[in-house]
Amino acid sequence: MMNATEPNGLSENAKALMLGISPRILLAAVAASFLLGGCSDQAVETAAVAPAASVPPVEKSSIIDDASMADETAGENWLAFGRTYSEQRFSPLDQIDRDSVTELGVDWYLDIPNARGLVGTPLVVDGVIYFNESMNRVHAVDLRTRKQLWMYDPRVAEETGTDLRAGWEHNRGIGLWKDKLYVATWDGRLIAVDRATGEELWSVRPFPAEEPMYITGAPKIFKGKVLVGNGGTENGPNRGYVTAYDAETGEQAWRFWIVPGNPADGFENDAMRMAAETWTGEWWKFGGGGNAWHGFTYDPELDTLYVGTGNGAPWNRKVRSPEGGDNLFLCSIVALDPDTGEYKWHYQTTPGETWDYNSNMDIVLADLEMGDRTVKALMHAPKNGFFYTIDRETGKVLVAEPFSKVTWASHVDLETGRPVEMPGQRYEDGGPVRVAPSPWGAHSWHAMSYNPVTGLAYVPALHFSIEFFDHGVDPATWESSRFEGDTTAVSLDLGEGEAPYMGSLQAIDPTTGSIEWEVPLAGKWNAGTLTTAGGLVFQGRADGDFVAYDAKTGEELWRKNLGLGISAPPITFEVDGVQYISLLVGWGGGAAGIAGNLEVEHGWAYGRHTRRLVTFSLEGETVLPPQSPPEAVRPIVIEHFDVDADLAVQGADEYGRCGSCHGPGAKSGGMAPDLRASAVVGSAEAFAAVVRDGAKMANGMPRYAHLTNNQLTALQHYLREQAELALAE
Numbered sequence: 211m212m213n214a215t216e217p218n219g220l221s222e223n224a225k226a227l228m229l230g231i232s233p234r235i236l237l238a239a240v241a242a243s244f245l246l247g248g249c250s251d252q253a254v255e256t257a258a259v260a261p262a263a264s265v266p267p268v269e270k271s272s273i274i275d276d277a278s279m280a281d282e283t284a285g286e287n288w289l290a291f292g293r294t295y296s297e298q299r300f301s302p303l304d305q306i307d308r309d310s311v312t313e314l315g316v317d318w319y320l321d322i323p324n325a326r327g328l329v330g331t332p333l334v335v336d337g338v339i340y341f342n343e344s345m346n347r348v349h350a351v352d353l354r355t356r357k358q359l360w361m362y363d364p365r366v367a368e369e370t371g372t373d374l375r376a377g378w379e380h381n382r383g384i385g386l387w388k389d390k391l392y393v394a395t396w397d398g399r400l401i402a403v404d405r406a407t408g409e410e411l412w413s414v415r416p417f418p419a420e421e422p423m424y425i426t427g428a429p430k431i432f433k434g435k436v437l438v439g440n441g442g443t444e445n446g447p448n449r450g451y452v453t454a455y456d457a458e459t460g461e462q463a464w465r466f467w468i469v470p471g472n473p474a475d476g477f478e479n480d481a482m483r484m485a486a487e488t489w490t491g492e493w494w495k496f497g498g499g500g501n502a503w504h505g506f507t508y509d510p511e512l513d514t515l516y517v518g519t520g521n522g523a524p525w526n527r528k529v530r531s532p533e534g535g536d537n538l539f540l541c542s543i544v545a546l547d548p549d550t551g552e553y554k555w556h557y558q559t560t561p562g563e564t565w566d567y568n569s570n571m572d573i574v575l576a577d578l579e580m581g582d583r584t585v586k587a588l589m590h591a592p593k594n595g596f597f598y599t600i601d602r603e604t605g606k607v608l609v610a611e612p613f614s615k616v617t618w619a620s621h622v623d624l625e626t627g628r629p630v631e632m633p634g635q636r637y638e639d640g641g642p643v644r645v646a647p648s649p650w651g652a653h654s655w656h657a658m659s660y661n662p663v664t665g666l667a668y669v670p671a672l673h674f675s676i677e678f679f680d681h682g683v684d685p686a687t688w689e690s691s692r693f694e695g696d697t698t699a700v701s702l703d704l705g706e707g708e709a710p711y712m713g714s715l716q717a718i719d720p721t722t723g724s725i726e727w728e729v730p731l732a733g734k735w736n737a738g739t740l741t742t743a744g745g746l747v748f749q750g751r752a753d754g755d756f757v758a759y760d761a762k763t764g765e766e767l768w769r770k771n772l773g774l775g776i777s778a779p780p781i782t783f784e785v786d787g788v789q790y791i792s793l794l795v796g797w798g799g800g801a802a803g804i805a806g807n808l809e810v811e812h813g814w815a816y817g818r819h820t821r822r823l824v825t826f827s828l829e830g831e832t833v834l835p836p837q838s839p840p841e842a843v844r845p846i847v848i849e850h851f852d853v854d855a856d857l858a859v860q861g862a863d864e865y866g867r868c869g870s871c872h873g874p875g876a877k878s879g880g881m882a883p884d885l886r887a888s889a890v891v892g893s894a895e896a897f898a899a900v901v902r903d904g905a906k907m908a909n910g911m912p913r914y915a916h917l918t919n920n921q922l923t924a925l926q927h928y929l930r931e932q933a934e935l936a937l938a939e
């Protein structure tokens with residue numbers, strides 16, 4: 211029996227990967243390493259999983275198609291990312307309700323060795339739960355026997371190539387259609403596997419592995435097509451797009467570019483011709499951005515696809531479009547024909563954006579009673595701090611109210627649909643100027659849900675400001691370089707004190723935009739929500755508490771600490787007449803890396819806590835094995851190492867490429883080891899083996915093959931300086 215990830219060593223799984231052991235053997239080895247708990251006399255028992263060959267195939271009785279994915283009334287399965295096409299994450303199940311929820315307990319759990327940040331939404335069909343974990347590995351587990359049926363490993367570390375990649379080893383979900391399951395990977399593949407056996411059926415590349423992009427979003431499937439986008443706006447000269455593939459064969463059906471390319475090359479379509487009118491200068495040299503990495507919603511009633519688009523590349527409009535302009539289709543909801551990818555309409559939430567206010571957040575569909583009519587509406591709470599309710603037949607904005615402190619605009623003019631900007635907030639003169647929300651947004655990818663019974667949307671909200679300044683960047687000479695993130699603006703000085711708290715759970719009435727109730731939270735990045743016909747809202751938190759609230763009033767009804775920060779949203783489903791709630795427990799996500807200095811306070815140090823899938827029911831009485839208590843990382847003393855101040859200054863510069871995983875100032879939020887506590891940093895050989903030669907690539911530590919000895923030494927000195935500063939505190 212194997213334990214969870216060995217903190218700083220290579221796990222068995224990783225060693226196997228690096229040794230190139232065949233996937234079949236690896237599969238059996240990993241399967242056997244699972245720990246299963248619950249529903250037995252012993253708290254923990256080994257899951258005796260047979261090798262793949264003798265596992266009976268998953269029985270497929272439910273048909274996963276447009277009709278079943280649109281069916282709001284069937285609660286047994288959880289077929290799609292947002293449960294149904296509407297993305298409401300509302301379940302009609304009500305066995306667990308406001309009264310009975312006090313009886314909720316852990317029914318069973320599954321340890322997930324080698325996993326790190328878990329942010330995905332599991333899917334359930336016909337008594338099988340499917341989920342994805344670190345490095346895009348996918349698991350199928352029988353909900354009756356609680357045994358693993360198969361594991362599929364797309365061997366991402368091998369595919370990412372030998373060079374740098376931003377820290378997005380996590381992924382928010384998978385997709386199902388008929389007999390197949392779809393997974394999209396960090397290195398940019400879309401893969402179909404047989405959902406009965408986990409066998410790979412086909413694999414296509416929306417972009418080559420060498421491109422400075424990645425996929426972290428769940429593939430969305432509708433009408434026999436699979437849609438994927440990509441991220442990477444900050445990582446190079448990227449031009450965003452979404453691509454639809456035939457779900458059966460993997461053949462490309464269509465592609466929609468989000469921003470126009472070089473006019474000299476001709477435009478792909480009229481939409482790009484129209485968009486180009488809103489750009490100035492030579493934007494195509496910078497890519498333009500707009501990358502769609504998360505929010506895609508298919509609307510079966512209006513047969514329309516809504517795509518939430520990203521921010522500009524680079525962030526600073528002065529650089530990419532120096533004479534101004536709205537820069538379509540950045541920060542927009544773009545409505546497309548799902549069969550052809552043809553443009554229908556768009557609504558731009560932040561024209562000419564310059565603050566990273568992307569509109570990639572989820573897009574939730576509902577019929578709303580507004581005034582004397584029923585509106586076919588969509589709801590959207592993007593980073594820019596306004597909650598939008600939009601008529602999805604026309605694209606007209608009906609409600610746009612701030613749900614967090616907003617300083618960049620006074621309000622949205624509902625006549626024109628445009629925000630009314632506040633003077634000085636664009637840092638045109640270089641700044642610094644303090645702006646709210648921050649580039650983290652007032653809401654990010656953490657799922658919001660909508661309950662048609664209460665008429666409320668439940669939003670995990672963020673409340674920060676930040677200083678924008680652009681270090682006198684020269685638009686004439688600035689170039690974006692591949693894989694070396696540069697935003698051309700912003701300080702990392704996140705403002706506290708804009709609100710008395712930096713995270714909260716909000717219940718928003720989409721017909722008015724008013725906040726009906728709000729629960730201030732101690733942590734910042736709290737997980738996505740689930741709401742049910744039982745009158746409940748569930749949310750996991752950064753501090754490890756899993757909490758149920760009264761959906762109408764926000765009153766807390768139940769709470770359980772799961773021993774590790776929660777970053778993934780819960781789902782609910784039914785097996786043999788019993789309602790269950792499942793969620794992945796595994797602190798992670800971009801913020802735990804890039805804002806590690808802010809997240810270090812939680813004490814979820816890298817490699818110390820076991821990642822789990824935890825399932826609850828009203829009969830559940832299983833005791834979870836205890837986790838290490840949250841604890842701040844203690845920097846270590848390395849006697850023989852004398853820090854050279856000049857080298858440390860140079861190293862601080864080099865460290866720019868490391869901070870997205872190891873945290874600013876080498877303070878890790880838990881996505882990677884805290885390098886102030888790493889003995890490896892004290893040894894030139896060990897450091898080079900890891901950083902330059904890729905000894906830990908299989909676990910998500912990139913290989914920086916081009917770094918010179920001098921650069922490596924500078925990094926060591928910077929890291930030791932940070933350790934010594936912390937030790938001296």
Ligand code: HEC
Nearest residue numbers: 218219376377867868871882883888889890906909910911
């Ligand atoms: C994409 C995320 C990511 C980036 C970027 C990254 N690392 Fe890492 N790093 C990791 C992870 C994850 C591990 C732990 C791997 C494991 O568990 O074996 C790690 C491990 C290490 C270790 C070994 C620590 C120990 O004590 O075992 C060192 C040293 C290190 N990284 C240095 C760097 C440096 C220097 C940079 C920048 C040049 C960098 N890393 C960039 C993710 C990253």
